[in-house]
Amino acid sequence: MKLSFERSVPGRRGCRAPQSAAPHAAIEESLLRKLPPRLPELSETDVSRHFSELERQVYGVNDGFYPLGSCTMKYNPAVNEQAASLEGFSGIHPLQPVESAQGAIEALVRAKELLCQLVGMDEMTFQPAAGAHGEFLGLLLIKRYHEERGDCARKKIIVPDSAHGTNPATASMAGFTVINIPSAQDGTVDLAALRAAVGPDTAGLMLTNPNTLGIFDKNILEITDIVHGAGGLCYYDGANMNAVMGAARPGDMGFDAVHLNLHKTFSTPHGGGGPGAGAVGCKECLTPYLPNRLPVRLADGTFGYADSEHSVGRMKFFCGNFLVVLRALTYITMLGGDGLQEASENAVLNANYLRALLKSELPAANEGFCMHEFVVSLESLKKETGVSAMDVAKSFIDAGMHPPTMYFPLIVHEALMFEPTETEGKETLDAAAEAVRNILARAKTEPEALHLAPVTTPIGRPDEVGAARNPILRYDFTEADQ
Amino acid sequence: MKLSFERSVPGRRGCRAPQSAAPHAAIEESLLRKLPPRLPELSETDVSRHFSELERQVYGVNDGFYPLGSCTMKYNPAVNEQAASLEGFSGIHPLQPVESAQGAIEALVRAKELLCQLVGMDEMTFQPAAGAHGEFLGLLLIKRYHEERGDCARKKIIVPDSAHGTNPATASMAGFTVINIPSAQDGTVDLAALRAAVGPDTAGLMLTNPNTLGIFDKNILEITDIVHGAGGLCYYDGANMNAVMGAARPGDMGFDAVHLNLHKTFSTPHGGGGPGAGAVGCKECLTPYLPNRLPVRLADGTFGYADSEHSVGRMKFFCGNFLVVLRALTYITMLGGDGLQEASENAVLNANYLRALLKSELPAANEGFCMHEFVVSLESLKKETGVSAMDVAKSFIDAGMHPPTMYFPLIVHEALMFEPTETEGKETLDAAAEAVRNILARAKTEPEALHLAPVTTPIGRPDEVGAARNPILRYDFTEADQ
Amino acid sequence: MGNFLPSTDAQCKEMLNVIGVSSVGELYADIPRAMREKAAEAVNELPKGVSEFEALDAMRALAKKNRVFDAIFRGAGAYWHHIPAVVSRVAAKEAFVTAYTPYQPEISQGILQTIFEYQTILCELTGMDAGNASVYDGATAAAEAAAMCRERNRTLTLLAGGLNPESIETVRTYSFGADAEYAIVPNKEGRLDLDALKTALNTGVASLILQSPNYFGVVEDIPAIAELVHAAGAKLVVSMNPTAMVLLRSPGECGADVAIGDGQPLGIPLSYGGPYLGFMACKKEMIRKLPGRIVGQTADAAGRRCFVLTLQAREQHIRREKASSNICSNQALCALTAAAYCSAMGPQGMGEVARACYDNAHYLAAKLGKIKGFELAYPGAPFFHEFVTGTPADLTERALKALGEKNILGGLPVEGGILWCATERNTSAQIDALVETVKAVIA
Amino acid sequence: MGNFLPSTDAQCKEMLNVIGVSSVGELYADIPRAMREKAAEAVNELPKGVSEFEALDAMRALAKKNRVFDAIFRGAGAYWHHIPAVVSRVAAKEAFVTAYTPYQPEISQGILQTIFEYQTILCELTGMDAGNASVYDGATAAAEAAAMCRERNRTLTLLAGGLNPESIETVRTYSFGADAEYAIVPNKEGRLDLDALKTALNTGVASLILQSPNYFGVVEDIPAIAELVHAAGAKLVVSMNPTAMVLLRSPGECGADVAIGDGQPLGIPLSYGGPYLGFMACKKEMIRKLPGRIVGQTADAAGRRCFVLTLQAREQHIRREKASSNICSNQALCALTAAAYCSAMGPQGMGEVARACYDNAHYLAAKLGKIKGFELAYPGAPFFHEFVTGTPADLTERALKALGEKNILGGLPVEGGILWCATERNTSAQIDALVETVKAVIA
Numbered sequence A, B: 001m002k003l004s005f006e007r008s009v010p011g012r013r014g015c016r017a018p019q020s021a022a023p024h025a026a027i028e029e030s031l032l033r034k035l036p037p038r039l040p041e042l043s044e045t046d047v048s049r050h051f052s053e054l055e056r057q058v059y060g061v062n063d064g065f066y067p068l069g070s071c072t073m074k075y076n077p078a079v080n081e082q083a084a085s086l087e088g089f090s091g092i093h094p095l096q097p098v099e100s101a102q103g104a105i106e107a108l109v110r111a112k113e114l115l116c117q118l119v120g121m122d123e124m125t126f127q128p129a130a131g132a133h134g135e136f137l138g139l140l141l142i143k144r145y146h147e148e149r150g151d152c153a154r155k156k157i158i159v160p161d162s163a164h165g166t167n168p169a170t171a172s173m174a175g176f177t178v179i180n181i182p183s184a185q186d187g188t189v190d191l192a193a194l195r196a197a198v199g200p201d202t203a204g205l206m207l208t209n210p211n212t213l214g215i216f217d218k219n220i221l222e223i224t225d226i227v228h229g230a231g232g233l234c235y236y237d238g239a240n241m242n243a244v245m246g247a248a249r250p251g252d253m254g255f256d257a258v259h260l261n262l263h264k265t266f267s268t269p270h271g272g273g274g275p276g277a278g279a280v281g282c283k284e285c286l287t288p289y290l291p292n293r294l295p296v297r298l299a300d301g302t303f304g305y306a307d308s309e310h311s312v313g314r315m316k317f318f319c320g321n322f323l324v325v326l327r328a329l330t331y332i333t334m335l336g337g338d339g340l341q342e343a344s345e346n347a348v349l350n351a352n353y354l355r356a357l358l359k360s361e362l363p364a365a366n367e368g369f370c371m372h373e374f375v376v377s378l379e380s381l382k383k384e385t386g387v388s389a390m391d392v393a394k395s396f397i398d399a400g401m402h403p404p405t406m407y408f409p410l411i412v413h414e415a416l417m418f419e420p421t422e423t424e425g426k427e428t429l430d431a432a433a434e435a436v437r438n439i440l441a442r443a444k445t446e447p448e449a450l451h452l453a454p455v456t457t458p459i460g461r462p463d464e465v466g467a468a469r470n471p472i473l474r475y476d477f478t479e480a481d482q
Numbered sequence C, D: 001m002g003n004f005l006p007s008t009d010a011q012c013k014e015m016l017n018v019i020g021v022s023s024v025g026e027l028y029a030d031i032p033r034a035m036r037e038k039a040a041e042a043v044n045e046l047p048k049g050v051s052e053f054e055a056l057d058a059m060r061a062l063a064k065k066n067r068v069f070d071a072i073f074r075g076a077g078a079y080w081h082h083i084p085a086v087v088s089r090v091a092a093k094e095a096f097v098t099a100y101t102p103y104q105p106e107i108s109q110g111i112l113q114t115i116f117e118y119q120t121i122l123c124e125l126t127g128m129d130a131g132n133a134s135v136y137d138g139a140t141a142a143a144e145a146a147a148m149c150r151e152r153n154r155t156l157t158l159l160a161g162g163l164n165p166e167s168i169e170t171v172r173t174y175s176f177g178a179d180a181e182y183a184i185v186p187n188k189e190g191r192l193d194l195d196a197l198k199t200a201l202n203t204g205v206a207s208l209i210l211q212s213p214n215y216f217g218v219v220e221d222i223p224a225i226a227e228l229v230h231a232a233g234a235k236l237v238v239s240m241n242p243t244a245m246v247l248l249r250s251p252g253e254c255g256a257d258v259a260i261g262d263g264q265p266l267g268i269p270l271s272y273g274g275p276y277l278g279f280m281a282c283k284k285e286m287i288r289k290l291p292g293r294i295v296g297q298t299a300d301a302a303g304r305r306c307f308v309l310t311l312q313a314r315e316q317h318i319r320r321e322k323a324s325s326n327i328c329s330n331q332a333l334c335a336l337t338a339a340a341y342c343s344a345m346g347p348q349g350m351g352e353v354a355r356a357c358y359d360n361a362h363y364l365a366a367k368l369g370k371i372k373g374f375e376l377a378y379p380g381a382p383f384f385h386e387f388v389t390g391t392p393a394d395l396t397e398r399a400l401k402a403l404g405e406k407n408i409l410g411g412l413p414v415e416g417g418i419l420w421c422a423t424e425r426n427t428s429a430q431i432d433a434l435v436e437t438v439k440a441v442i443a
């Protein structure tokens, strides 16, 4: 379809600004922009149609099953959006006086109290804008903790090889050396490897539990003990919290800090890639290092902010992605403790059900039960038929569903990772299993066809290699002029 | 696609109501419903997906060109919706005290003052919910007018054969006999026929000008004079007002009453068939008969309602489709007098341009220029190739556009009626003309193919005859049980 | 002004060239010059256009002049319910909002199917066989029902005294148009006086239009009334609040021939009275007398199920002066909204709403009824979520004023007292606050 | 609780059967029993679930505790602009809202194309060659820019004294992580002190991060600074308000290597500070150092133009600990919103907004500046839509309080005075009211 620039008509105009009644003020010529930006020149009709057409080329959770593993693509209640669009929230300035923003600060405090209780932490900040941002803050807390204790040799962060890419990337950003440890055969942390890795240079461990294979590491207390025993701290990547609300608290597992992806577990929509929010909770030992402007309940019953001179500093502007937190609070308020627990239970139920349906066809990457997601390996299918995980995933599109996550975690070959979430009904899971069965049957009879999937979409598979080799990152206006 | 009833899962539940803290009150057994209604049992996920899928099967103005003649499918500014959803409008009760609804009544009064000025009327009511409803009120005003003057023999309403179907239907509903008069060769009112038709039994004339052929009747003053001369009154069907804002006022043409389709000219969205609003304006002679609860500006500067003992009575609940009027007011406020005039000018320009582009291919139903819409006849095409107006219209769908109105007005054979509206750009009109040219070319080379159009839609042409012969007007639950 | 004229000056010029004129003015040549000048002058006197921001700001300023009450205890035809967020989102979907009547079924299945679902839901709620795609509102539904029941020799419409007075007025207006007769059958102790009904029923009676729960909140004895009406050879039209239908016996179960009402409680905001949703449903025998759009199921040539506007031979665009009604544009988006509401709530959710309305109203009635001057006007009469207290006029005024000061909209003053309403939105805290306020007025 | 668990009890049982367990509890067998019990206890102590209506009502009650000002004259990183209604509608389209990162291009072209359009718009505004799909906000954009400019032997980041203090703090935090150095180059009379800059520039300097118009509203002499910075072999990062870019010389025109900032003024509501939109754009040479998602154009096998996430070799999911940044989720919907805003306003509309901001701010400055105690702190320094008056602390407090009483949010107290802002939304009536109120305080 056309780009907005290709719909543009020279001289056509869009929305008008109010004319200022103020006198035209002079501007020094040298300050003035010379080349006007070539923005699209569209009428409102054009804008409406352009974005309607674009939306029709997007598959959202509202279009069907979206089992994108590790991303918790649950259905997000419409009421979240209504709450976030209340003018009392969307129309207030971040720097307006605290007395005039009591409701906003109270919302932050309430959200923090509820979430701290849920994950077993003592304090929480909402400044980080996403999970990775939260991880970064978490590691800075750990860094500052060791520093303040004069424990300056602790420069290493241990990360299992099953970890999400943000974990090692974050550790690097925080100035640590990353120690990757291999997983045990069953996908859990290899305790021996962990014991071997820890030492006086250990700053901490980053772990997600359930991990990216969807396994709850039953040795979790031992793991955190080993790290603590060596003087390190434990950081919990909470991206998979949707499995264990009401079933296990990171705080009780022995973690010292945690981030929660509010846009995953707490049902704020994903927006095509964001915005999210990466709430960071911690135990008392780390509290002093949290960013300033910490929302607090004051002695007189009002709400305000607290600063600490030990803070690692600010993570971004203002109080984080406020409206995302507000959506999460709406969700938590509606579900309540009981509802959150049920949500996790159903997420786990759904994942195990789908896994059971697929078991005979697709070898799961591990034994036993899974938590809210599971990984299958198509390695043998690939060997037998030449059909790859990618081919199967793309064929899923032709069946009217969003593919599972492909090729993650990296430790499983030809991996597909399914996370159905609790908001899907049995019939959707049945249909998904049926679709996989059909695809696998076709893989045997007509493997070439699957290499071409999807065929029901406006475009086929794009040339991604070409895109990276010869990057075209913006519209080329000279093209149009020819 | 599935019906909601087919997505339903027994026992699945949707939105919860708040639990009442009041004690459970007893109900007499005999009052209780015996069979619970078989409503769909869906989760919110299901609801979101169901209606998303349904929306993907609707072509709206946001999807492209929609030249549905007589319906004025202009682009409706998004801001109208924002204004209508302000809680100060959407959250107020129609029977709350006048003092607590001053803004609402002021809105009605402002809208009425602006529109009266625009069409040259003295007073206006917003009670009618649509154009046809407005027509009905208009004729009741006329009926009461004659009655109150003791002029009881006036039982006939003259309607040209080019009129919209609502006109004669309304005249019947209002208890009049309809006198259809044929149009002159050029599509205007045949003055001789009109003169012959009027007499002491004439209650009035219903006319739209420009008429349904898109022609402004240049004899309009003579026409209204003839009717007035015979003692009748003149009613203006304002559905085509989009052609003449700032160019001609029904009041100045000699009309005594007029309805305006706010959902056409004044840019409130069509909602898949409604709601609209049929504001009725009239000259002073008819004012006493308007429905009660007439919004007025009071002497003290506040706003209230006025009643008249001569009123024909109430047309519906409360004050009409209030939020539709509010959207119209937003639109009028934004455009201003100058903008409304420009809108009409551009509507006329666009229609004449498209007509000119098509002239060589499609004989227009009349000579000269058109106003905001025009009618072409495919009679000769049909004779030559067997391709009907319907076939061409359906082929338009395959070209990605909404068809023009088909087979209306009835006086033109194989009619197609194009109303591009002012919110379309030249390139859209060029594309439409190109599409018509292609279709006509194909009509000559492969007429059979056009009988099968559209082919790019989820369904082909439905069996409408079968639908009417064997009406299935609701889902049959027994079907599902089998 | 505004951003709604895409054509640039250059494009306009090109277009004029193609048309073969030099200005738009030439296209208006058929309009008498003096008439044009007058019209131009008139628009010149209108305010000039402003930016979107300024227009919206003007509307915001108007909205602020209205009082949004914290709690509403007034019904009388417009009910304060919670609207699930997903319903509002569905009803705002751009294609639903901007399309028109689905004349082209191939690109309108989404709307047609929704209306078909709405019709089915309507049948289920009312206990009827078929429904139309909507009429303007509950009052015009009553007027249309009166018309559809008239026969050559039966033209008199009886209106129950408990019918909403605005519905009565509307039927009266339509009857004036139709040159048809109507008569009001009075109430006795808040309900239709069956003796008066018996007297009124004669061979000229086409129908009785009955509301239950009636305007005063009281549930009528529909089965008994149906028997009387049918025995006289007339039709029974029952107007019922759709929320009540989930809990109480439906019109169909009670023997009505036509069920009508206003669908506003089904997800449509109060909106100062409109747009709302008139619904009409009937027994099989009367289908071809139903006015308005009707959607039917059919199939395309490939046998795929699909939906179309059907039975159009009743309608104005085909039958013109012989049409059963002149209705054209209706309340389609409101019907879609109601379908979405019923789908989002489901039978359980709607049952809970109905039950909460019932319980809250009875709780309120029990508390209010104990206050001097606020005794129930019709003690012992069954009611759903509205009831009348027999409050004297001066006390009414004082009570409502005191409530207003607490930003509570109290009941509606009606003849003989106050008509109260409570819905699922009226929490018991609100009810208690109301009762305390009223008590304070008395004290 | 809530309507988000579609499975009925019967279905759950069927599913458990297929899995081969009798309860969900068995699936949690790997969790130590004591841990489970403690977690269950903890959720038990949380409030119970409520209906949607009650949850929304609770949020409404919170919203009411915030004050929505009638007029806002405060900026400092968050700007009060009109958002065209069509932009809000576009940004609320359900599929845009609910989809995630477009990992599957075949069913995500709508999002990918929007980001590609956004990147192009960004390049046009900033005068740069390439932009990314967004980072968290303007402050993290500064921190990321500092990181992308660092080289093996050039690690020192200079921060202009006029950089937003919250950006400075953020860069400082990130620097703590990176074990990298930073230094602040002080201002002189509201603008960067060029002599201090000269002194600070040495061969270890990686970049200077400069904001213009700076935090105090003053337009910096970017070309002169660019010359100095480049002469020292360092990179110049310029942070600029996107509204200002339409009127003033863009970072690219002025010689910046990287342009950053916060896109909030482009159609994103104030929202108590977030979500906003961090933007980053750079010259061709630095493209592969840009952090974050980037969308590129390519084609499918049939040669159809399409868009994909590209240059992923920089990113964490491929490069892990060697990635240029850890960013994963970003502010995609805000980028889409900004693209919709710029498309809806167009160059003319945005030009009008910029001009109205400029004129209104200068009008305000002229009026305020004449009041004793409200003289401009940097008279003669060019500014866009923010400026500082050199108001003493006690007067600041009194003036802001008086404005608050009129429901006007006055400027932000900063060191040495008050930082004011005016946008196209601040009508001259509002400005006059502000000035009158301030005058009354003085009198």
Ligand SMILES: Cc1ncc(COP(=O)(O)O)c(C=O)c1O
Residues within 6 Å of the ligand: A070, A071, A130, A131, A132, A133, A164, A166, A167, A208, A212, A237, A239, A240, A261, A276, A278, D327, D328, D329, D330
């Ligand atoms: C396991 C895990 N950790 C961390 C992240 C990073 O979260 P975010 O995308 O919010 O930065 C993700 C998200 O993709 C994840 O799945």
Ligand SMILES: Cc1ncc(COP(=O)(O)O)c(C=O)c1O
Residues within 6 Å of the ligand: B070, B071, B130, B131, B132, B133, B164, B166, B167, B208, B212, B237, B239, B240, B261, B276, B277, B278, C327, C328, C329, C330
């Ligand atoms: C010329 C004309 N008159 C009257 C009407 C009836 O208006 P409404 O559909 O609002 O009842 C229409 C609408 O279709 C029309 O085009």
